[in-house]
Structure formats: structure tokens, C-alpha cells
Amino acid sequence: MISGNHKEFDQMGSDFEGEEVLSHPIFQYFAKIAAIARPSRHEEVLGKALTSMGRELGCRAFSDDYGNIIIEAPAGPGKEEDPFLILQAHMDMVCRQGPGADRDPASQGVDWFFEDGWIRAKETSLGADDGIGLATALAFIAQEKDRPRIRLIFTKEEEVGMDGAKALDPDLLSGDFLINLDSEQEGIAVDASPGSVVGHFQMDLDREDLPEDWSLARIELGGLRGGHSGISILDIHTNAIKSMAELLRKLPGNLDYRLVSLKAGLASNAIPDHALALVAFPRVGENFFRERLDEVGGKMKESLLKSDPDVFITMTPSSERIRPLSKMVSQRVLSLLESLPHGIQDLSEDKNQVVTSTNLALVETGHEVLSFTILSRSLSYTLLEELNGRVQEINRVFQAYCDFHLLYPVWESKEDSLLRKAYRKTYLKLFGQEARVQTIHTGLETSIFAKKNPDLDILSMGPTIEQAHTPFERLDAQSCLRNFTLLRELVKEISTGAREEERESV
Numbered sequence: 001m002i003s004g005n006h007k008e009f010d011q012m013g014s015d016f017e018g019e020e021v022l023s024h025p026i027f028q029y030f031a032k033i034a035a036i037a038r039p040s041r042h043e044e045v046l047g048k049a050l051t052s053m054g055r056e057l058g059c060r061a062f063s064d065d066y067g068n069i070i071i072e073a074p075a076g077p078g079k080e081e082d083p084f085l086i087l088q089a090h091m092d093m094v095c096r097q098g099p100g101a102d103r104d105p106a107s108q109g110v111d112w113f114f115e116d117g118w119i120r121a122k123e124t125s126l127g128a129d130d131g132i133g134l135a136t137a138l139a140f141i142a143q144e145k146d147r148p149r150i151r152l153i154f155t156k157e158e159e160v161g162m163d164g165a166k167a168l169d170p171d172l173l174s175g176d177f178l179i180n181l182d183s184e185q186e187g188i189a190v191d192a193s194p195g196s197v198v199g200h201f202q203m204d205l206d207r208e209d210l211p212e213d214w215s216l217a218r219i220e221l222g223g224l225r226g227g228h229s230g231i232s233i234l235d236i237h238t239n240a241i242k243s244m245a246e247l248l249r250k251l252p253g254n255l256d257y258r259l260v261s262l263k264a265g266l267a268s269n270a271i272p273d274h275a276l277a278l279v280a281f282p283r284v285g286e287n288f289f290r291e292r293l294d295e296v297g298g299k300m301k302e303s304l305l306k307s308d309p310d311v312f313i314t315m316t317p318s319s320e321r322i323r324p325l326s327k328m329v330s331q332r333v334l335s336l337l338e339s340l341p342h343g344i345q346d347l348s349e350d351k352n353q354v355v356t357s358t359n360l361a362l363v364e365t366g367h368e369v370l371s372f373t374i375l376s377r378s379l380s381y382t383l384l385e386e387l388n389g390r391v392q393e394i395n396r397v398f399q400a401y402c403d404f405h406l407l408y409p410v411w412e413s414k415e416d417s418l419l420r421k422a423y424r425k426t427y428l429k430l431f432g433q434e435a436r437v438q439t440i441h442t443g444l445e446t447s448i449f450a451k452k453n454p455d456l457d458i459l460s461m462g463p464t465i466e467q468a469h470t471p472f473e474r475l476d477a478q479s480c481l482r483n484f485t486l487l488r489e490l491v492k493e494i495s496t497g498a499r500e501e502e503r504e505s506v
Contacts, residue, residue, distance in 0.1 A: 003488060019114055021477045025142050026484055027119075029053070029135035034127060035108040040092040040160040040267075042106075043067065047091060050134065050154055059152075066167035071152035073141045078260075082148035082495040083176035086456075087140065089133030090158035090165075090182060090445065094267050098123035099222070109302075119475040128475040129468040130158070131229075133181030136462075136484060140399070144332030148495055151175060155243035158182075158445055159267060161198070162408055165445040173453040177419050177494060179487070180446045183462035184231060186479040187431070189423050192439040193447055194230075194356075194377040195410035197384055198268055199391060203333065203370040207323040209256075210373050215283045216260060216318040218276060219293065221247065223310035226273030226470045229359035230377055230442025233271075237343050238308050240264050243300065243359050244275035245337035250296045255289060257281040258324035259333060266361035267373040269443070270469045272361065280324040289314055325365075333370055336398040337363065340374065340391065346383055354441040356383045358391075368434040377441060379410060411447035411458075413439070419457040423494040430489060461486070 021027070038046040047069050054061030054071035061071045069091070075082065095106035101123035103111050111122045120126060137152045142183070153172060156164030210216075224238050241264045251257070257279050264275035281289045297313035304311045325333065337360070346356035356378035363372040370454050374391060378384040388404055395402050414420070420437055427435035437459075446458045463479035466472075 025139040026135050026480050029138045033131045033134055034112055037107050037109045038092055039095045039106040040157050043091040043156050067156045068164045069154040073150040075149040076146045079148045084149050086151045086175040086178040087137040088153040088180050090130045090155045092159050093127035094159050094469040095124040096471050119477055126473040128465045130182045138179050162445050165448040170452040174448055178456050178458045180460035183460045184465040186464040188436045190440040191437050192413040193411045193444045194379045196377045196407040196443045197404050198407050199374040199402050199404045201372050201400050201402040205368055206326045206329045209328050210323055214280050214284050216280050216320050218316045218318050220276050220314045222274040223312045224273040225307045226271050228469050229269050229271050233357045238343045240272040241363050242342055245334045249334045251292055255292055260322050260324045261331035262364045263364045268361040268373050294455040312426055339394050354381050408443050408447045409451050411450050417457050419459045422497050426490045426493045
């Protein structure tokens with residue numbers, strides 16, 4: 001059990017420097033969570049651990065039929081009539097490995113360390129999204145005994161379509177306020193987010209026999225920064241799928257080769273940072289093919305060095321004997337991938353807010369079919385429909401067929417939000433400056449909760465996480481402490497504000 005009897009932190013946590021910050025229960029819980037492998041659709045072990053942690057805190061804890069974890073924390077003495085609060089985070093993480101990783105977070109958990117004020121993982125994604133949200137909620141229950149009634153909701157499969165949130169019984173959202181702990185920038189709360197549509201596409205493939213005098217080689221393009229396709233879309237534009245298609249398409253026209261296979265991307269909400277192609281060419285022309293690839297690849301790497309300094313392109317001979325795509329189909333596949341949109345599509349009038357974006361996220365060739373996935377986001381259903389129409393027309397031209405479905409709805413800002421008002425007041429009191437509350441260009445489970453219970457007052461907040469969903473992900477430790485203090489004082493202000501409103505209404 002993690003004890004609630006810890007050294008008191010000052011209001012901002014600033015008295016604690018270096019590794020001393022790790023003595024806070026947030027990081028003790030985070031360590032327990034990080035040690036457990038929790039890729040999307042495999043959160044069962046973590047769910048059982050979280051249930052045990054909740055019970056150790058004297059709370060009723062259970063799993064719903066879908067596997068979401070619910071922890072009911074009773075109100076402290078005299079707080080029984082205070083507003084009913086829900087704290088929410090998700091259990092799964094995007095598991096990514098860097099080139100030097102000796103550990104797979106999808107099966108072994110995360111090996112993390114503290115350095116220069118940041119928490120990082122060793123050559124893998126960290127899972128601070130949303131492991132630190134889980135840890136913050138648990139630490140709050142452990143530390144704050146003078147609290148209102150609180151329900152913790154820990155959902156499954158947020159990273160792959162928010163299926164846990166979609167399966168959640170609306171009765172579990174019957175509180176007064178919900179604070180989502182899945183934002184990634186300290187000091188910026190979120191009260192609105194775009195809706196999202198995912199498109200799954202297929203193209204039929206024609207293959208031909210591999211001539212005896214032809215060879216195969218693997219072409220690997222990697223080292224790109226990648227990142228979250230919503231949060232990182234403003235400053236990261238390089239997509240490994242688009243770059244691989246461009247690389248192969250730019251090879252000289254007199255170079256005879258065929259595409260055998262192509263695979264890239266790990267999640268629909270992550271910008272692909274790595275792509276692997278298998279190509280076939282006449283054995284006698286192998287040196288010529290390598291020279292041309294080095295020439296075109298060299299120019300591409302030079303153009304990417306500023307945005308993606310670790311980019312690499314390699315070619316490795318393969319002994320495999322696999323039937324390649326026909327020449328016409330090879331070019332059709334590459335042309336299609338080059339033609340599909342990626343990145344920002346619409347900005348607000350002041351150019352400060354992304355309105356619509358799309359991410360060419362996944363591609364894989366099977367024996368007979370090319371499959372690929374596009375994830376699009378927008379604050380406007382009309383713009384989403386227009387974007388989908390453009391994508392459909394491109395696919396029609398290239399004889400691919402598609403299927404779209406809404407992942408989650410638009411979450412609109414609540415005009416009379418008492419929670420937002422309390423957040424602004426609390427932030428000003430703690431930090432001496434106005435709070436920022438804004439729309440974020442990524443999907444949050446809050447959009448689903450708001451649809452299930454339109455009366456629920458919702459806000460999202462969190463500490464600073466950089467480069468989530470990549471091996472470069474890192475978490476600002478001090479910001480976790482400040483965010484915890486902000487949450488603690490916000491909960492107090494919610495209760496105070498509710499009592500004031502009640503007196504005014506009498």
C-alpha cells in the first residue's frame with residue numbers, strides 16, 4: 001500500500017528539487033503503473049492492480065462489464081452535501097520503441113528514469129499519457145481526506161477509438177462535475193475538442209511472378225519525429241508513409257522495379273515515423289538501383305534534417321522470394337499514397353487554432369489487398385464531410401474503396417460552466433495570472449461523456465507532457481506537483497462556489 005502520510009509540499013511544490021520530487025505519492029503510483037504493460041486492448045492486468053489500489057485506500061472498487069475501472073471514494077466528514085465530482089483518466093498507452101530500445105513496453109512495461117527535471121523512458125514511449133492521470137487521481141484520494149464524494153473512472157482503449165468511454169454506463173456519469181486528467185500542457189485547461197472520423201480503405205492488388213533473375217531488397221525509412229496527430233500536427237509535418245511513397249516515386253523513370261510490400265504506422269492517432277518497403281528489381285541492376293536510391297534519398301534526408309535530424313534511409317538485400325505487384329499497380333499504390341491529404345487542412349481566421357486536420361496513419365499490403373487508415377479531425381461537421389468527400393474522390397480515381405465512421409463527436413464549450421469559472425479563479429489565486437482555457441485539436445473522451453450526460457460540467461487539465469506517443473516522450477516532474485496543487489485547490493473552490501450559489505438562490 002502507498003501511504004498517504006508523506007512530507008507536506010508547499011503550495012507550488014517548489015521547495016523540492018532534483019529526485020526529491022519523486023517522494024510525492026503521484027510518482028509512487030506512477031512507478032507502479034509504468035511497471036505494468038498496458039497496450040490498448042490489453043489493460044486487464046493494470047485494471048486488477050488499480051482495483052487493488054482503490055481498495056487499499058478504503059474505497060469500493062470494481063470493473064464494469066467492459067473492463068473500465070470504477071473507484072468510489074466516500075466524502076470526508078461534513079462534505080457529504082458538496083458537489084459530486086468525477087476524476088477520469090484512461091488506462092492504455094501507445095507503445096513505441098526507439099532504435100536502441102532493449103525493452104518492449106507492450107509486453108514488459110516501461111523502464112523510466114529522472115533527469116534534469118524530466119521523467120523519461122529508456123528508448124521507448126513513457127506512457128505519461130495517461131499514466132500520470134491515473135497516478136494523479138489515486139494520489140488525490142490518498143492525500144485528500146477532506147474531500148467531497150469522488151468517483152474515479154479509468155477507461156480502456158482510449159488510444160484506439162475510445163471504446164471504453166463509449167461502453168460506459170451513462171449512470172456512472174451522473175455527477176455534477178467531471179475533471180478529465182488527460183491534457184498535456186500545464187496551465188492550459190481544455191473545454192472543447194474536435195470530432196473525429198476514421199476512414200478504412202482497401203485497394204485490390206494484382207501480383208505477377210518474380211523473374212528468376214530479379215532480387216529483393218528492404219528499404220527502411222525511419223528516425224522521423226512522429227508524434228500525436230492532433231497535438232503535434234502544428235509543428236510536425238513529416239509522415240513516413242508520404243515520405244516513402246515520395247522516395248520511390250522520385251526514382252528515375254528508367255529504373256525498373258516493382259513494389260512487393262509496404263508497411264507503416266502503429267496507431268491511427270500517431271503520425272507514422274517509420275516505414276518499411278520491400279521492392280524487386282533486376283539482379284544485374286542492383287548497384288544502379290542502390291546508387292539512384294542513395295541519390296534521391298540523400299536529397300530527401302537533406303531536406304528533412306532541420307525538422308527530423310535523426311532521419312535515415314537504408315537498403316538491405318533480402319533473400320525472400322515473394323511475388324511483386326505489377327508495374328502498373330506498384331505505381332498506382334504509390335501515386336495514391338502521395339495524393340492523399342495529410343496535416344492541417346483548415347485554420348481559424350486568426351491562424352492560431354487548427355480547425356481541421358487529417359493523418360494518413362496506417363498502411364499495409366496483404367497478398368491481394370492494400371489497406372490503409374486515415375484519421376481526420378474537425379471542429380466543424382461540415383468541414384469533416386467536405387474533407388471526407390475529397391478523400392473519397394481520390395480513392396475513386398485510384399480504384400480504392402472506403403468506409404468512414406464517426407469515432408467521437410465534437411465537444412462544444414459550455415457557456416455557463418461553473419467548473420471553468422472555478423478553474424479561472426483558482427488559477428489566478430495560485431499563480432497570480434489569468435488562466436488559459438481553450439479548444440484542443442485532439443479527441444478527448446470528454447466529448448463522449450458530454451453526449452451521454454449533456455448536463456455534466458466538464459474540464460480537462462494535466463501537467464506538461466512533450467512528444468507523447470514517441471520514444472522521446474517526457475514528463476515535467478515539477479509540473480505534476482503544481483498540477484496536483486491546482487487540482488486540490490480547484491476541488492475546494494468547487495465546493496465553496498456551490499455553497500455560495502446555494503446561498504444566493506435562497
